[in-house]
Amino acid sequence: MKKTAVLLLFFLTGLVHAQTKVGGLVIDESGETVPFANVLFKDSQEGTITNDDGRFYMESDNTYSTLVVSFIGYETQEIPLEQKVNYDMEITLAEASEQLNEVVLIAGEQPKKNNPAIDILRKIWKNKRENGLRMFDQYKYDKYEKVEFDLNTIDSSVINSRVFKGLEFMFEDLDTSRITGKTYLPIFLNEKFSKVFGDNVMGVEKEDVLGSKNSGFENNQAITAFIQDMYAEYDVYNNYIKFFDKSFTSPLSRTGIDVYNYALRDTAFIDNKWCYNIVYYPRRKNELTFKGDFWVNDTTYAIKKINLQVTKSANLNWVKDVYIEQDFDVLNDSVFLLTRDYMLTDFSYSKKEKSRGIYGKRTTVYDRHEFDRERGRDFYRTKSNPFDPIVLNRDSTFWDNNRLESLNKDEKGVYSLLDTLKTVPKFKSYYNLVSILGSGYVEVDKWNIDIGDVYSVFGYNDAEGIRLRGGARTYFGQNDLWRLEGYMAYGFKDKKGKYGISGKWLVDKKTRLIISGGNRRDIEQLGLNLTATNDVLGRSIASSSVFTVGSNDRLTNINLSTFNVEMEPLTNFRIRIGNSFRTLSSALPEAFSLEYIDPDAPGGISSEIHQFDVHTTLIYTPGKRTIGFGVERSDINDDYSTLLLNYTRGLEGFLESDFNYSKLQFSYSQPWQLGGFGRLLSTVEVGKTFGEVPLGLLNVIPGNQTLFSIYNTFPNLDFYEFVTDTYASVHLEHNFNGRLFSRIPLLRKLDLREIIGLRGVWGELSDENIAMSAPTNIPLQAPNDKVYYEYSVGIGNIFKIFRIDFNFRGNYLEAPEARPFSVTGSFGLHF
Incomplete structure (x- = not known):
C-alpha cells in the first residue's frame, strides 16, 4: 500500500512572504566551485553554507542590503544586494593576500585537538x-x-x-x-x-x-x-x-x-x-x-x-x-x-x-x-x-x-x-493508474470490489506450463470489518482449473478478535519455508517462476482448508488457534514421489496424504506500529523484531486423517540498525517433530532454484535436497549501505551498496521417518554430519533498482549435482 x-x-x-532572497554559485579564480563556503546576510545571524557543488540559496523575512561570503584561505567578499530577489548569482573568491586577523567563518579540514567547537560538543x-x-x-x-x-x-x-x-x-x-x-x-x-x-x-x-x-x-x-x-x-x-x-x-x-x-x-x-x-x-x-x-x-x-x-x-x-x-x-x-x-x-x-x-x-x-x-x-x-x-x-x-x-x-x-x-476525469485517470501500479488491484467502486492482483496473472512451471490467474476481493473501505477474497487459475499443460477463496471477519475491535477460513486447490512449490503453509491464497515465487536452475519438478497438488481464530489481548501480542485439513500428492509423480509405507493401503504403499492438524501460534512483535482498525491493517515501520512459537498436533482418524504427531517450532527475527555501519537482518529458527510422518509432513530445508534472491532460503540448495524432523537454522544478511564503496574513488559516484550474507542449518532425520518414506524417488538426507552453510557477497543499488548476489556453497560439495556457486538477483524501489 x-x-x-x-x-x-x-x-x-x-x-512565505520573504523580503530578501538570494541564490547562486560560489567559485574561485580558476572557475572551480567552492563547497561549504559560508554565506550570511551582513550584521545578522542568518546564514548558510554552499553545498557540495558550491551552490547556495536562502531567504529571510527581513530586508538586507549586503551578502557576506567567506572561506578559509580566501578574501571575504561583501556583495551589495541591489534588489530583494537576487538569483543566479556567481560569486568569485580571491585567494587571501595575507592571513586574516578577524574571526573567520570556517571551512576546510578542521583539527580534532585544541578545537573549541569540539570542547563544546x-x-x-x-x-x-x-x-x-x-x-x-x-x-x-x-x-x-x-x-x-x-x-x-x-x-x-x-x-x-x-x-x-x-x-x-x-x-x-x-x-x-x-x-x-x-x-x-x-x-x-x-x-x-x-x-x-x-x-x-x-x-x-x-x-x-x-x-x-x-x-x-x-x-x-x-x-x-x-x-x-x-x-x-x-x-x-x-x-x-x-x-x-x-x-x-x-x-x-x-x-x-x-x-x-x-x-x-x-x-x-x-x-x-x-x-x-x-x-x-x-x-x-x-x-x-x-x-x-x-x-x-x-x-x-x-x-x-x-x-x-x-x-x-x-x-x-x-x-x-x-x-x-x-x-x-x-x-x-x-x-x-x-x-x-x-x-x-x-x-x-x-x-x-x-x-x-x-x-x-x-x-x-x-x-x-x-x-x-x-x-x-x-x-x-x-x-x-x-x-x-x-x-x-x-x-x-x-x-x-x-x-x-x-x-x-x-x-x-x-x-x-x-x-x-477530483472532478476532472483526466486527473482521476492518472490517480487510478498509479493506484493500480502501486497496490496491484483495479478498483471497481460500483460493485465495491477490487480486481487483482494484476502481478499474479501470468506464471509458468513444469506441471502446469503456462498459467493464467485472475482474482478479486471485496472492498468497501480501508477499515472494512470483513473481507472476502478469491482467485481462479488455469494451467494450459495439465488443462486443469485451480482456485482459492478466503474470508475474515473482525468480531471485536478492542481485542482484535478475528475469525477466518478458506479453501485452496492448486499446485504449489512447497519447501520454501520450514513451517507448513496455511495460507489459502498465498503463492510462492518458485511456484510460478519462468526461469529456474536445474529441474524444477518437485511440485505438489494441495487441497487445503483452514479455520482460525485470532486475537490480540495485548498490544503486538497475537494468539492464533486454528485447524487445517490438507490433501497432498505429487503433481509430477514420475520425477517427484510423495509415496510412503502404509500397511492398510492396497500394495502397502500410499501416494496421497490426508492430514488434519490443530495448531496454536503465539506471535510477539515488540515495537511494531500499524495504521487502521479494520480486519486488515498496514504496517508503518519495519524495524521491529518478531518472535513466533508454533505448536502443531496431528490427529489420526479425525476426518480420515492419516497421522498422529506433534511439532514444535520457534523463530526469532530481528533487524539491527548499526548506525553508520548499515543494517543487519538476522533470523534464528529451531524445530522438532515428534512421531513418525512421511516426506510431505517433514521439515524441508528451504532451497531456492529460482534466479531471485529470497531471504531465509539457501540459493545453492535444490528443492527437497535436505529433509529433517529436527533442525536449527541461522540467517544473517548485512547491508553496509555503501560505506565501503564510498571510500573507493572509482566506485564512489556509482552509489553502490555492499551486502554480505551468511546462513547455516543443522538437522536430523530419524531412521523411522526415512523408512516410512523409502518408496520416494528422491534422496532423503539431513545435514547432520556438520552444519551446512553458505555465504554470499552482493552489490545493491545498481541503476538504483537492481541487486545482484554471488552465492557460495560452503560444504556438502560431494553431493550429486551439488551447486557450488549461484547468482541471484532482485529489483525494487529503495531509498
Whole structure:
C-alpha cells in the first residue's frame, strides 16, 4: 500500500512572504566551485553554507542590503544586494593576500585537538540527558503536525505539457521555496492534532489523535502510512537519526568527531541566553551525513536552534535534498524544550540541479506543556482511534482553535484545488493508474470490489506450463470489518482449473478478535519455508517462476482448508488457534514421489496424504506500529523484531486423517540498525517433530532454484535436497549501505551498496521417518554430519533498482549435482 503513495507522489512530479532572497554559485579564480563556503546576510545571524557543488540559496523575512561570503584561505567578499530577489548569482573568491586577523567563518579540514567547537560538543554529550522532557517524571503537551507535498521546478514546459493539458488551472498560484529557491505547487496537505502523554518513571508514552484531515484523498491510509513511515520521530541528540530506512550520523553524535568537521563561528544572545554558533560539515563524501550549524547555550549546553541538510553526495536514492530545522524554547533558566520541527525533502529521479520532483514538507509544533502529573498505567494502555469518523470530520472551529501554526495562503488553497481536481476525469485517470501500479488491484467502486492482483496473472512451471490467474476481493473501505477474497487459475499443460477463496471477519475491535477460513486447490512449490503453509491464497515465487536452475519438478497438488481464530489481548501480542485439513500428492509423480509405507493401503504403499492438524501460534512483535482498525491493517515501520512459537498436533482418524504427531517450532527475527555501519537482518529458527510422518509432513530445508534472491532460503540448495524432523537454522544478511564503496574513488559516484550474507542449518532425520518414506524417488538426507552453510557477497543499488548476489556453497560439495556457486538477483524501489 505504501508503494501506491510513493508512485503517486513521483507521478505528480506555505507561501512565505520573504523580503530578501538570494541564490547562486560560489567559485574561485580558476572557475572551480567552492563547497561549504559560508554565506550570511551582513550584521545578522542568518546564514548558510554552499553545498557540495558550491551552490547556495536562502531567504529571510527581513530586508538586507549586503551578502557576506567567506572561506578559509580566501578574501571575504561583501556583495551589495541591489534588489530583494537576487538569483543566479556567481560569486568569485580571491585567494587571501595575507592571513586574516578577524574571526573567520570556517571551512576546510578542521583539527580534532585544541578545537573549541569540539570542547563544546563534549559538554553537550555530558548534559544531554539533563535537558528537555527527560527532566520531569511525567509530561503532557499538544502536538500539531502538518505534512504537505508540492510539485516543484515548475516552468512553461511543465505547464504546457500533454500530461497537464486541461489542468492548467492548477498553476495559477505558484511560489518559491525559501530553502531551495524553486517554484512549487502544493498538491496534498495532511493535518493532525493530538495530545501526547508520557511517564519517564514507567517508561511509557501515548498519543491521542483528536483531529486528522487530508486534502483530496478521503484520508487515504496508504498515503498516511507512507507519511508516518517516512517522517518517523527522531531526536537530534541521538547518535544516529533514522529516516528513509537509513541511519544518518547526527552532528551531536559521540562518533561525530570522526565523521564531521566542527568550527566555532559566532557567539550571540538568543532569547536573553548567551549561545555559541557551531558550523559542521562532513569529512568525507558519499556517507550518510549532514551539513549545517547549531546554536547551543553556554551554561546548560542545550541546543537552542539547529539545522541539518543532507549532503548531495550521500548514498540516498530518489531524494535530492533534505533540510531540517529545529527550534527550542527556554522554559526556565535551565530547561530547553523542542517547540518547532521543520523538515523538507526534495524527491526526484535525479540529483541534477534543474531536475523536477516533489517536495515533502513536515512541520510539527509543540505547545501547552504540563509536567509532573501522575496517571496510572491503565491510562497509557487505552488508545484513541485515529480513524474514528469524529476525528476525521472535525469542523473549522476545531481547527481554528487547535492549529498551533496557521495555514498560509497556498496551504488553504490545497483543499479547494484537490476538491476541484477530483472532478476532472483526466486527473482521476492518472490517480487510478498509479493506484493500480502501486497496490496491484483495479478498483471497481460500483460493485465495491477490487480486481487483482494484476502481478499474479501470468506464471509458468513444469506441471502446469503456462498459467493464467485472475482474482478479486471485496472492498468497501480501508477499515472494512470483513473481507472476502478469491482467485481462479488455469494451467494450459495439465488443462486443469485451480482456485482459492478466503474470508475474515473482525468480531471485536478492542481485542482484535478475528475469525477466518478458506479453501485452496492448486499446485504449489512447497519447501520454501520450514513451517507448513496455511495460507489459502498465498503463492510462492518458485511456484510460478519462468526461469529456474536445474529441474524444477518437485511440485505438489494441495487441497487445503483452514479455520482460525485470532486475537490480540495485548498490544503486538497475537494468539492464533486454528485447524487445517490438507490433501497432498505429487503433481509430477514420475520425477517427484510423495509415496510412503502404509500397511492398510492396497500394495502397502500410499501416494496421497490426508492430514488434519490443530495448531496454536503465539506471535510477539515488540515495537511494531500499524495504521487502521479494520480486519486488515498496514504496517508503518519495519524495524521491529518478531518472535513466533508454533505448536502443531496431528490427529489420526479425525476426518480420515492419516497421522498422529506433534511439532514444535520457534523463530526469532530481528533487524539491527548499526548506525553508520548499515543494517543487519538476522533470523534464528529451531524445530522438532515428534512421531513418525512421511516426506510431505517433514521439515524441508528451504532451497531456492529460482534466479531471485529470497531471504531465509539457501540459493545453492535444490528443492527437497535436505529433509529433517529436527533442525536449527541461522540467517544473517548485512547491508553496509555503501560505506565501503564510498571510500573507493572509482566506485564512489556509482552509489553502490555492499551486502554480505551468511546462513547455516543443522538437522536430523530419524531412521523411522526415512523408512516410512523409502518408496520416494528422491534422496532423503539431513545435514547432520556438520552444519551446512553458505555465504554470499552482493552489490545493491545498481541503476538504483537492481541487486545482484554471488552465492557460495560452503560444504556438502560431494553431493550429486551439488551447486557450488549461484547468482541471484532482485529489483525494487529503495531509498
